[in-house]
Amino acid sequence: MENKAKDTDGLLALIREGRPMTLGEQLRLTAALSVPAIVTQLSAIIMQYIDAAMVGSLGADASASIGLVSTTTWLFWGLCASVSTGFSVQVAHRIGAGDWGNARSVLRHSVTAVLTFSVALAAIGVSISENLPRWLGGDAAIHAGSSLYFLIFSLFLPVLQLNFLAGGMLRCSGNMRVPSTAGVLMCALDVVFNFFLIFPERELSLGTQSLQLPGAGLGVEGAALGTGLAECVAACLTSWHLFTRSSGLKIQEWHGTHHFPMRTTLKNAVRISLPMGLEHAVICGAQIMTTVIVAPLGITAIAANSFAITAESLCYMPGYGIADAATTLVGQSLGAGRRKLTRRFAYITVFAGMAIMGLMGIVMYAFAPQIIGTMTPVDEIRELGVAVLRIEAFAEPMFAAAIIAYGVFVGAANTLVPSLMNFFSIWAVRITLAAALAPSMGLKGVWIAMCIELCFRGMIFLVRLRGKRWMKV
Template identity: 60%
Template sequence: MADISLIRSGAPLDFRQQLKLTVQLSWPAMMAQLSSIMMQYIDAAMVGRLGADDSAAVGLVSTSLWLFWGICSAVTVGFSVQVAHRIGASDHDGARRVLRQSIVACLLFSLAVVIVGAAIAWPLPHWLGGTDVVCPKASLYFLVFVLALPLLTMNYLGGAMLRCVGNMKVPGGLNVMMCVLDIIFNFFLIFPSREVDFMGHAIHIPGAGLGVLGAALGTVSAEIVTAGLMMWYLCSREKSICLVGHPGSFRPTRQVLARALKVSAPMTLEHAVICGAQIAVTVIVAPLGVMAIAANAFAVTAESICYMPGYGIGDAATTLVGQSYGAKRLDVARRFGYITVGLGMVTMTLMGVVMYVCAPWVMELMTPVGEIQSLGVEALRIEAFAEPMFAAAIVSYGVMIGVGDTIIPASMNFGSIWLVRLPIAALLAPAMGLAGVWLAMCVELCFRGAIFLWRLISGAWLKKGLKPA
């Protein structure tokens, strides 16, 4: 079986060994991503049982939450890429220095984001076009997640660091555990106390009856427990980078911050602009009514099961390409790029076929409202055709992050969504309704995949990476 240490040792790697490494790292990463998506399915399905207004409250602010989550996640990448390069160069002490500094820097950054998020929590749903019935619940849901951002950021950081040293199993296992905890917490927090008949016996099930607030508290609680375990394992058990027994300063240095800023700043700006565009899509959908808002939110959640395997493979690509680049093996890095992108396109094509066939069942799982189901199925079946090219964009981006090339790929991402998706969506929505919005998304994702494939094949990304520390 191929071993990731072969990259650092300089040993020759043929195509078969590289493919084995890609599959070995991609599988647990995909499982981690899928478990994260299952949490969204669970929340959507449980809240969906409460009615269209509660579903709309969650859907109204979901893209705004992605903006805040994504910004904090992007900041961690600037440090994890540096760790991957140092591990590739067998500089374990240097990797530990980056880890110590990243903990302080990411906590401080996330606290600043909390202040901004808390300040806009109450007016935000009104800005997005929500009704007086929906807005109070949406604000409370948003605020709970925002206040938990520092701990959620530690979850992102711990997972990213473990993946970049080649440990995909621990983040994957902990994310599966988080999914189970989410079910348990939501079960007791969302619904009120009730009697359940089991084999002729009435069983009393306690419940807090918090509804939308319970969904937020349940998910946040599960993520906080996972973050604690993730950071404990990283700092005390992961031999290649653990901090226990290796004392050092946690004070951020100019060199590490500057290198992190070079990687993270374009990604943070790109994510902010892309999420801004997704929020704009929410504004386009809002006039279509509560049913369309809820259907759009459910369809976005449902479709994520197709593309999250791509993000898992993208995580593996970042690790493999990052360590190859750190070891100065550019030919190996290029081949890993091609292999991971090809695997991602095959995987997401299959997932797109499954989603097209299973769309009615998936929407029935999420909501009992027939009109919402119908709108969601139509949207999902349109989007299924974009999955192969969406995979090309996702995994190619992971490849380019691996070498620290983020400025041009970030520009490609937000340029595509703002210049292609939004104008087409605004044009088609009045005539085609929600289907027009999703057709615009399908066209844009195919375009984005094409330009990322062009950049990957050109090899320009290998020339734009971070210079050795």
């Protein structure tokens, strides 16, 4: 592992030092950054998959309680990620230019900014948690569980924000190993915490003997607490490594330094983060609107929709991992002033991601019954979940194009136009079609609309990738 890290550092140094890179070296560097990032993304979605499976064993109401607020949790999650990206992209550009001193300065200033933002966002989440299930049109039977789940999620937002910041900074410096390790650890701890928090005390038979297993029996509340506690451990690991062990970014001195962001740093962060945050808000707003469209279809449809979204994430999370690598490669290449290399890395990452997610789509179609079956024992939910998951499998290659091209544009600090493209695609195509098809086709109509929209989005992102405007930092 240490030799691989040294090899990655050496290849990244070729970018910063302006030395030529062969195609083989470009592919090796892309793979070296992408694989750990994919592991990080997969561990995150596996954690949600575990939550869904554990809570799903409690029945449809418990599953629907989490599914109802899932789009809103993704909204808050995305806002935290966007704010962190506004600073980490600046660090990537400075590292590409070899300016490690200013990179550390941006890092130090970012801590105060992102924690202030996350505390304010947590306060908003707590204040709306009680009424949110009712606003989303959920059945009264699941209001209490949904409200409590979202309340606990909101309280852990500052921890989640710190984890995003530390992981993003390490990735932009080329260190994918530590965020990946932290993600896997978080996934494992989530299983452990959920095991003891979700279920009540129970007896495990071991041949002629039995073992009494402790349990809090908190149900949906236990799932939220388990996830939050796992996030705490991951945040501590990534932050400790970033601030004390990272060879280029560790902070030597905190005392006597200015912790508030400089005007230029904050202005650049807002320029990068604001379009991303607004785009994520309107996309999640569209997802919330989709939830509103799905909610009248009944608890079975809500639960099937939630499980299918979680299952599909196993396919598209590799795309987000490669997009993280693309952001690092493009950011450092542009920071070093190497535009031809920037374009080559953009094409390598996008087309590799399309191939991987296309293969994942085939696997998802073939094994949809087994995937959904592990999350719920309810036949009606399972059958509907399998049907909609197979519809979405056809969109995976073009979804990959949109995801990874967006990561390329983020690395170039070009976020406004791609954000507007996402906004137009999801609102003008997906929501319009979903509203038209849901009354007659039910949940299947909603997912057909999603499939068509993802193909359209991938196409327009590929068109923009061929142009040159996105490289004008």
